[in-house]
Amino acid sequence: MLLVQSVEGLPPVTGGDDLAAVVAPALRELRWPDGSTGVREGDVVVVASKVVAKAERRLVAARSREELEAVIDSQTVRVVAERVRPDGSSLRIVQNPQGLVLAAAGVDTSDVPLGTALLLPEDPDASARTLRRGLDARLGVRPGVVVTDTVGRPWREGVTDIGIGAAGIITLQDHRGRRDGYGRELRVTVVAAVDEIAAAADLVKGKVDGRPVAVVRGMGHLVTREDGDGARVLARPAEDDLFREGTAEAYARGLADGRA
Incomplete structure (x- = not known):
């Protein structure tokens, strides 16, 4: 079961604030449908990059x-x-x-x-690691942490949230080598798990409602003890980017290579 809850009652964040100190009291009071409170191991704390950047004096x-x-x-x-x-x-x-x-x-x-x-935060992955350490010190648990930002997408109207920083969570779920329902081997399926968590959290965070933090429960299989590689690995390398060149540039290169 996947549960997503916004964190209520957070004060405004200003330059120099210790974000973990600001967020921890509200996380401690978070109430879940089963009657439990707070955060536990396997939860993911999702934070809008805006409050991270404000705390970091950006x-x-x-x-x-x-x-x-x-x-x-x-x-x-x-x-x-x-x-x-x-x-x-x-x-x-x-x-x-x-x-x-x-x-x-x-x-x-x-x-x-x-x-x-x-x-934006200068190093969102480092921001996520710092927040994770701070929450661990105050709450006694090490949740996964995702720092999000809002983006548009080519060929799609509207915006959505993605993870630009992460700590303690598997960012990419590699399904290559598995078999589908017909026994065929998956060869290209790598799921951007951090982006999916970021988008789910945004459904309850809201853009203008003063709720920059949410907690996602039910993704514990992706939460790791170590901080991991972070969200930087989600940026596609230049050599794999089929859309890096415009039409004119690609055509010109094709002419030079004798392919156009």
């Missing part, structure tokens, strides 16, 4: 469109796609220093003071 000045564009530039490793809006601003899909491909490099101007912008 708020920067962005008092004008030009300053905001400069902030996005500072977080851009590679421009994937760009479209100029009618007002002259640009919508950019870029790869950021963490290897994530996001609109505006994940720079966020919602739910922050006017004239500022919030960067």
